[in-house]
Amino acid sequence: MSDTLGENTLTTSPPEGxxxxxxxxxxxxxxxxxxxxxxxxxxxxLEITLLAGPAVIMFLxxxxxxxxxxxxxxxxxxxxFGPPTDFxxxxxxxxxxxxxxxxDALMHNGFILVMSLVIQGPxxxxxxxxxxxxxxxxxxxxxxIFVPYVISEVIxxxxxxxxxxxxxxxxxxxxxxxxxxxxxEWLSDPKIAIWTLMVIISWKYIGFAVILFLAGLQSIPEExxxxxxxxxxxxxxxxxxITLPLLGPTIRIWAFLSxxxxxQLFDLVFIIWGQYVxxxxxxxxxxxxxxxxxxxxxxxxxxxxxxxxLFVISLTIALIYxxxxxxxDTAGALTEGKK
Amino acid sequence: MRxxxxxxxxxxxxxxxxxxxxxxxxxxxxxxxxxxxxGGDVTLTFWHNSTTGPGKEYWDRMASEFTAANPGIKVSVQxxxxxxxxxxxxxxxxxxxxxxxxxxxxxxxxxxxxxAGQVLDITDLIDDDVKAGVGPAFDAFSVDGKVYGMPTAILxxxxxxxxxxxxxxxxxxxxxxxxxxxxxxSKLKGIDxxxxxxxxxxxWPAAHWYYFFALRSCSKEVxxxxxxxxxxxxxxxxxxxxxxxxxxxxxxxxEGFLTTEAQGSAGSSAGMLANHLAGxxxxxxxxxxxxxxxxPDKKPLADLGWFPxxxxxxxQGDPAAMMGGVDGYxxxxxxxxxxxxxxxxxxxxxxxxxxxxEAFVTLPANQEAQGVITDPALQDVLATxxxxxxxxxxxxxxxGQNVGNALNAGVVEMLAGSGSPEGVVKSVTDAxxxx
Numbered sequence: 001m002s003d004t005l006g007e008n009t010l011t012t013s014p015p016e017g018x019x020x021x022x023x024x025x026x027x028x029x030x031x032x033x034x035x036x037x038x039x040x041x042x043x044x045x046l047e048i049t050l051l052a053g054p055a056v057i058m059f060l061x062x063x064x065x066x067x068x069x070x071x072x073x074x075x076x077x078x079x080x081f082g083p084p085t086d087f088x089x090x091x092x093x094x095x096x097x098x099x100x101x102x103x104d105a106l107m108h109n110g111f112i113l114v115m116s117l118v119i120q121g122p123x124x125x126x127x128x129x130x131x132x133x134x135x136x137x138x139x140x141x142x143x144x145i146f147v148p149y150v151i152s153e154v155i156x157x158x159x160x161x162x163x164x165x166x167x168x169x170x171x172x173x174x175x176x177x178x179x180x181x182x183x184x185e186w187l188s189d190p191k192i193a194i195w196t197l198m199v200i201i202s203w204k205y206i207g208f209a210v211i212l213f214l215a216g217l218q219s220i221p222e223e224x225x226x227x228x229x230x231x232x233x234x235x236x237x238x239x240x241x242i243t244l245p246l247l248g249p250t251i252r253i254w255a256f257l258s259x260x261x262x263x264q265l266f267d268l269v270f271i272i273w274g275q276y277v278x279x280x281x282x283x284x285x286x287x288x289x290x291x292x293x294x295x296x297x298x299x300x301x302x303x304x305x306x307x308x309x310l311f312v313i314s315l316t317i318a319l320i321y322x323x324x325x326x327x328x329d330t331a332g333a334l335t336e337g338k339k
Numbered sequence: 340m341r342x343x344x345x346x347x348x349x350x351x352x353x354x355x356x357x358x359x360x361x362x363x364x365x366x367x368x369x370x371x372x373x374x375x376x377x378g379g380d381v382t383l384t385f386w387h388n389s390t391t392g393p394g395k396e397y398w399d400r401m402a403s404e405f406t407a408a409n410p411g412i413k414v415s416v417q418x419x420x421x422x423x424x425x426x427x428x429x430x431x432x433x434x435x436x437x438x439x440x441x442x443x444x445x446x447x448x449x450x451x452x453x454x455a456g457q458v459l460d461i462t463d464l465i466d467d468d469v470k471a472g473v474g475p476a477f478d479a480f481s482v483d484g485k486v487y488g489m490p491t492a493i494l495x496x497x498x499x500x501x502x503x504x505x506x507x508x509x510x511x512x513x514x515x516x517x518x519x520x521x522x523x524x525s526k527l528k529g530i531d532x533x534x535x536x537x538x539x540x541x542x543w544p545a546a547h548w549y550y551f552f553a554l555r556s557c558s559k560e561v562x563x564x565x566x567x568x569x570x571x572x573x574x575x576x577x578x579x580x581x582x583x584x585x586x587x588x589x590x591x592x593x594e595g596f597l598t599t600e601a602q603g604s605a606g607s608s609a610g611m612l613a614n615h616l617a618g619x620x621x622x623x624x625x626x627x628x629x630x631x632x633x634x635p636d637k638k639p640l641a642d643l644g645w646f647p648x649x650x651x652x653x654x655q656g657d658p659a660a661m662m663g664g665v666d667g668y669x670x671x672x673x674x675x676x677x678x679x680x681x682x683x684x685x686x687x688x689x690x691x692x693x694x695x696x697e698a699f700v701t702l703p704a705n706q707e708a709q710g711v712i713t714d715p716a717l718q719d720v721l722a723t724x725x726x727x728x729x730x731x732x733x734x735x736x737x738x739g740q741n742v743g744n745a746l747n748a749g750v751v752e753m754l755a756g757s758g759s760p761e762g763v764v765k766s767v768t769d770a771x772x773x774x
Contacts (some may be wrong), residue, residue, distance in 0.1 A: 077774065079741075080429050081455035095773060166595020167606065188597040190757060276542040276748050277597050280755035292748075295426065298451070298740030299773045 067311060074305035079298050092305035101279060102306070105289040106313075108194065108282065113262035115198050116205070117255055123202070124209035124254075125247070129239065131210065132217045142214070146207035153204075157271030160200050161187070164272075187273060193281035200268060205261070209254050216250030217243065249329045256321055263314045266291070286310045381678045382413040384438040386428065387668075388421040389699075397698035405685045412678045414440075432457050432671070439674035440682060443488045445479035445665055446732050447566065447739025452669075453482045459670035462486045464680030469687045472705040479665040479732050488669040489683040490704040491695060492624075495663030495724045496547060496733075498649075499626050499716060500619035501612060502642040504532055508618070513646040515658075517586065520649050524591040527618040533593035536617035538601030538608035543735060545596075545754055546747035547621055548586075549763065550734045552579035554662050555651035562656070562731050569742055569771060571764045575655060580753065580760035582651055587754055593617055597755055602629050609633055613640055621648065623664055623733075627714050628700030639700070645716040647723055661727040664736060665704065738767075745770030 074092055076084035096102050131142055148156065163169040164186040171183040186196045220243065228238050266287035269278050275292040278284040284292075290310060294303015385402065389395045395418050402414035417438070419427055424442060431437045437457065443449050452458050462485045470477075473490055480488030500513075505523070508530045514520035527534040539545040554562065557575035564570070593599060593611060600607040609626060611617035613633035620626065631639040650658035670679040685691065692708035695701075702721055703709060712718055724730070735743025749766030752758025758766075 079451050079455075079774075081432055081452055081457060092773075099769075161598070162606075165598040165606075167593075167599075185595065185597075188595070188755060273598075274540045274542075276751040277540055277755070279748065280597070280752050280757045292744075293773070296740075297744040297770070297773070298448075302773045 067308075070304040070307045070311075072304075073301050074308045076301040077299075078301035078304075080300035084301060086301075088301075092302050093309070095302065096306055096309055101284065101293075102286070102289055104279070104282070105284045105286045109263055109265070109285050111194060112198070112201065112265060112285070113259055116201060116258050116262050119198065119202050120206050120209050120258065121251065121255065124206050124213055125244075125251070127206070127210045128213035128217055129243070131214060142210075145210050148204045149207040149211075151204075153267035154271055156200070156204055157268050161272040164196060188277060188281050190280070190282040193273070193283050197269065197272075197283050200272070201265075204268070205258070209258070212250055212254050213247060216247045220246045252325055252329060256318070256326065259317060259321065260314060263317065264310070286313070380411050380413070381675045382415055383440055383674065383678055383682055384415045384417065385682075386417050386419050386424070386438040386441040388419055388424050388442055390418045390420055393698040397694060400694075401686045401691065405682055408685070409678075409681060412681065414682060435673075437671035437673065439679055440668055440670055443480070443667055443669040444736050445488060445490075445667065446736035447743065448736065449480065449487060449669065450482050450566075451739060453487055457672050458487045459672050459674055459676065459679065460485045460487060461489065461670060461680060461683065464676070464683070465489070466684045466687075469684055469705070472689070472692075472707045473687070474706060475730070476665050476704045480667055480669070488667040489687060490665045490667035491686070491692070492666040492699065493663060493702045493704050493724065494623040494625055494666065495661045495702075495720055495727075495730065496551070496621065496623045497645055497647050497661070497720060497723070498619050499612060499622055499630070500644050500646065501615055501617075501640070502644045504530070504615060504618045504642075505644075508532075513644075514649050516650045517582075517652065521586075521589060521591075523618070524589065532615070533611060533617040534619070535591045535593070536599075536608035536611040536620040537592040537596040538599045539592075539596045539751060539754065540598055541601050542747040542751045543733075544601045544608060544622070546735060546750040547623075547733070549579060549583050549746070549750045550662055550731075551621065551648040552583045552586075552651060553656075553734065554660055554731055555579075555648065555654040555656045555658065556582065558655040559657065559660070559729055562660075562729075565734070566737050569738060569767070571767050576764050577760055578653075579651075580750075580763040583750070584753055584760050597751070602633075605633060607633070612643075624702050624717060624720050625699075627716050631700060639714060643714075643716045645719040657728050659723070659727055660729050660731070661724055662731045662733060663724070664733050667704070739774075741774045742767055742770045 073084055075087060075089060077086040077088050077092075078084035127145065131138055131145075166183075166185055166188070168186075170186065174180065174182045184192055187193055224242050224246075225238055228242060233241070264287055265285045269283050269285055269288050270291065273281055273283050275288060275296060278288050279292075286306070287310065290303055290306040293306060294300055297303075385398070387394075387398050389398060398416055398418070402416045406413055428437070428441055432452065432455075443452075449458070465486065469489075476490040476493050477486050480486055480490060498514075504527065508523070508526040510523045510526050512519075514523050524534040537544055537548075553576060556579040557573060561573050561575060593608065593616075596608075602609050604610050605614055608617070608620055609622070609629045610633040612620050612626075613630045614635065622629075627639060627643060630643060631637065634640050647659070647661070668683060670676075670683070686695070687705055689705060689707045692703040692705040693711045696703040696708060696711050700714065700717075702712065702717060702724070706725075709721060712721055731737070735747055737743070738746065745766045746763070749758060749763040752766075753760060753763055
């Protein structure tokens with residue numbers, strides 16, 4: 001297990017590992033260019049085209065093209081039969097932002113985003129620190145924490161949905177142990193449902209954060225702790241001054257993934273609540289709104305407009321995050337590329 | 340057919356596999372003979388939604404018997420999971436690769452496809468004896484006086500109930516108005532079962548309650564004008580929402596009905612009826628078949644009975660009016676015309692419709708085949724249906740996908756306590772803005 005974690009480390013950018021790789025990359029091409037062999041250059045381009053070409057074509061066909069088409073369809077009132085003809089300009093976009101259900105969904109996404117960071121981040125760091133200690137059954141606990149992440153969303157949603165419904169196992173259990181007053185509508189009470197969702201999300205995705213952080217921890221050189229120990233630093237001082245700063249890049253990457261995941265959350269909500277109850281229980285997201293108003297209500301033009309809004313929101317947040325938060329982590333890589 | 344929602348999520352994997360095979364199989368030379376000359380070999384591609392059991396066998400048998408009777412016309416059958424049907428059909432219609440014959444439920448949804456010029460006008464293709472046998476059920480598939488689909492089943496709604504539980508609870512006569520229904524509800528609560536099962540998660544079972552309140556509250560004229568005008572300004576629509584809201588406040592539905600499925604498991608609303616956990620359920624005529632699948636021994640529920648939706652105080656609707664759906668099949672605009680017409684007429688014969696009724700445990704559209712109905716609950720539905728002064732189609736089907744969907748959502752919001760009776764009517768106007 002620890003071997004695999006060690007390998008992962010390389011991709012999650014430990015500082016010294018990255019600079020080493022960067023140096024190698026900058027050194028390699030320069031001699032080739034000096035030789036001025038046009039043939040070699042040409043061969044290299046052919047190689048790049050051949051190897052990257054299929055991926056680029058797939059990317060254009062299955063990512064860029066649909067985005068462009070969605071933007072196009074978003075300007076029409078279109079029920080999805082035949083080519084769209086009823087051009088309405090920005091009307092769909094105006095309707096979206098006037099629709100209270102969309103505003104609600106946006107709020108829910110924001111709540112999920114913030115709570116995911118607040119709940120999962122510290123908990124995962126703590127768990128990772130704990131599991132980084134030498135202790136009995138460590139591998140087993142690591143696996144157990146990671147298992148929910150591996151199970152498909154459909155199964156997780158169906159299972160939790162069955163357990164948490166009013167007549168489900170959780171309420172049944174509470175009655176059996178003599179706490180009938182504690183039974184609540186876990187899924188349909190608007191005051192509770194979004195917290196239920198947060199518990200399920202945390203349960204499902206915390207393992208992913210823990211594994212990332214464990215990988216990050218492995219890359220912190222042992223010598224730093226030894227030196228700190230010689231200097232007389234306490235355990236907490238070591239964590240604060242060595243672990244957290246050096247784990248920073250990993251945490252920031254995890255937060256980025258978590259933010260994007262929160263903005264695009266769909267499957268868990270849709271499976272557990274369904275389109276209608278998600279709205280009344282206050283767990284709807286932009287993605288469930290999109291599917292409900294587009295595909296299920298048959299307003300394909302409108303649904304495409306929602307997809308564009310969701311895309312733009314996600315892209316904007318991603319760019320801002322990269323610009324201001326990830327800049328420290330990517331700064332080195334970018335300058336090296338320009339050399 | 341809604342009955343097949345019972346396959347639900349459990350069959351998602353199977354549906355995926357089916358979807359894949361369906362894609363692979365689409366290279367059939369389906370509409371190559373577009374002109375429809377019956378001389379050469381023609382293959383009809385045919386989509387229905389019975390992925391298992393007697394329903395699937397029925398369609399496979401129809402296809403092979405039809406080819407035997409009409410050499411030169413092959414039928415390539417594809418069974419598609421009910422929940423996948425709409426999306427797949429839409430994609431197929433858009434890409435010009437539509438199946439020649441496909442399942443349809445009429446109403447606004449069909450009208451949208453007709454408007455896009457994707458469905459064949461079959462008015463002149465229907466045999467005279469089929470026309471006579473089916474009668475008014477063609478209305479659901481008619482747009483501007485032309486027929487665009489062949490109805491195979493009529494599925495009127497009403498209250499299904501357990502005779503045993505009613506007896507246990509001491510309910511001596513079937514409720515005919517809401518005072519009596521309220522009385523029955525409290526008596527059923529007395530014997531500790533859920534009075535009325537409701538699978539609200541999918542919204543349409545909850546919305547059916549609103550439709551029936553509207554059917555009783557609104558006059559015949561208002562109901563008849565609805566598909567053309569989509570106008571909810573008549574006060575009867577709000578009155579119906581208020582009546583449902585008041586009724587819901589007496590807590591007649593099973594605990595946690597908002598997160599209850601309608602079909603598919605013992606915990607679903609149909610399952611509650613099948614296992615004597617609930618006294619009654621408002622459903623369409625597919626329900627006896629659905630319930631039969633969910634009883635402990637997988638046999639029809641012996642004590643299942645039926646009564647019409649009760650009358651509403653001060654309502655302008657005829658208490659004998661009914662509401663229901665019609666299942667049927669349409670030909671795509673590019674289908675070989677004559678072959679398609681022949682196939683539709685073929686499975687509408689008396690014998691084939693009798694087999695249909697038995698395979699699907701439901702009411703066949705051809706009235707001559709209705710003699711085979713043996714299920715007592717279905718017999719009661721049929722008798723009431725044949726006497727009904729007028730029949731409305733489910734409002735979500737009638738209004739089309741967009742408005743119908745919004746109406747369903749509005750009803751669920753009201754029942755969940757996050758909306759209001761006014762909100763039900765408003766949801767329709769909001770949806771029209773997106774259409």
